[in-house]
Amino acid sequence: MEPTVIFLIGAAGSGKSTIGKLIASEYNFCYLDKDIVCNRFTGLLLELQGHSPHERDGCVFYRERVMDLEYQTLLDIANFNLQLGLSVVLDAPFLSYFSERNFINELREKYDWQNVKPLVLQVTLDFGVLKERMQARALERDTSKFADWDGFVKGIQEKRCLWEDIEIKQIDNSASTVDLQTMHEALSFDK
Template structure:
């Protein structure tokens, strides 16, 4: 059976981690959160350049140097699991790569993922709900977003995933109740998991 690779995308605070963890638990997928995989070394790299370990938004050093290292690390870990036939959920924004329409094809070629089923699961949320969630969770990494809310929302709306050769599924996670069964019915899950 072919392993599934789910690119779980959406804004910070959209609830993608909650959805990803529920899916991973229910279907025994490997769950890889970019922040968990990379935050330790990312924070140290930022500090070596005099930045806060949380300073990513609007930081050119992060965007030009660190971001690609984070995603390469995440994808390498995912590849190890996919090569073992294990399905994977990647919880990461991937926004910096949305403009590359051939992104999936490039990954398939680089990693030999001809037998992998790529799925983009986009988690959407109402902007008012999103703002409240970010304020409620009170994380340092959300400060820039909240202080530059209009700019953040405009950027979020402008960032459209242009990837080709994958299945795209969108879910609205604005309410407190989320139907995991409904989402599951949309995913190609008759494949081998972890």
């Protein structure tokens, strides 16, 4: 089977990490979480510029200088694994790239993904459940989201993934536990 790269997208707190780890475990994929890969150096870069290490939303320095570096690092690590024949789950929102219709085709060309199957799995959930989960995780980086919850939700609703030439599947993660059968059906893989 050709290696697969799953772009696991969804709002902060939607359960991307839970689903990504399940996919990695169930299918023996490499699991790459942007936060784990990048948060240490991102926090340091932000501090060196006089920002909070948790400041992402609304931070011009992060958006203009750091964000692309984070995603490039994540994709370079993913490509290394894919070239070894290992399938990869990428756990990152990718929200800022949704409007780039040619995003996947540019990655195919850049990394020569002739024998790699890209797939988008979008994690969705009820916004009331999302708010509860974010409150329960109590991360400092979510403070600005709670300060303007309606604006945060509106931003999620307005951001549609417009990538071309890639299948976009959805999985609802509103339940308290992930239904493995639903996950398998969404991925259409034979276990």
